Amino acid sequence: MISSQDARDTDTGDLLVWILAWSELVAFGALLTAFVVASVLHPEAFAAGKARLDHTLPIANTIVLLASGWLAAKAAEQKAVTRRRLLLLAAALGGAVFGGLKCLEYAFEGASLLSGDPFSQLYLLITGFHLTHVAFGSMILVLVAVFPTRENVHLITTLWHVIDIVWLVMFPVIYLL
Known part of the structure; x- marks a missing residue:
C-alpha cells in the first residue's frame, strides 16, 4: 500500500515535466513540419x-x-544512490559524445552548410536546436547525479527520453526521406 507521503513524493513535478515534454514535442513538431513543407x-x-x-x-x-x-532509464530503476549517480554520469557522457559527433559532422559539412539555401538553413536550425537540448540535458544529468533523488532522476530521465524521441523522428525526416 502506498502512503500519502509516497504518493506526494512520486507526483512532485510531474505536471511541470509533462508540460516541458509536450512543449518540446510541439516545438520540434513545428520545425520538422516546416522542414517537410520547405522540402x-x-x-x-x-x-x-x-x-x-x-x-x-x-x-x-x-x-x-x-x-x-x-x-538514464537504468539509473531511474536503481535503489543504490552510488549506482544511480554512475549511470546518470554515463548518460551525460553519452550526451557529450553525441555533441562531439554532431560538431564533427558540422565540420565535415563545412561551408556547404553556410550556403544559405533553404535546406541548410533549416538543417542547422533544427539540428542546432536539438544539439542545444542535448547539451543542456547532459548538464542537468550531471547536476542530478549530484542530487540523485528519485524525483530528480524521474524528471531528467523523462526529459532525456523526449530528447531521444525527437532525434528518432528527426533522423529519418532530415537524413532519409
Missing part, C-alpha cells in the same frame, strides 16, 4: 542538401543517444 516547395535544394550529407555520424549518434537513454 516540397524547394525539392531541388533539399535533394542536393540531403545528397551531400553523410549518414555515418548520424547513425553513430542515434546509437549513442539510445544507449544514453538506456543508461
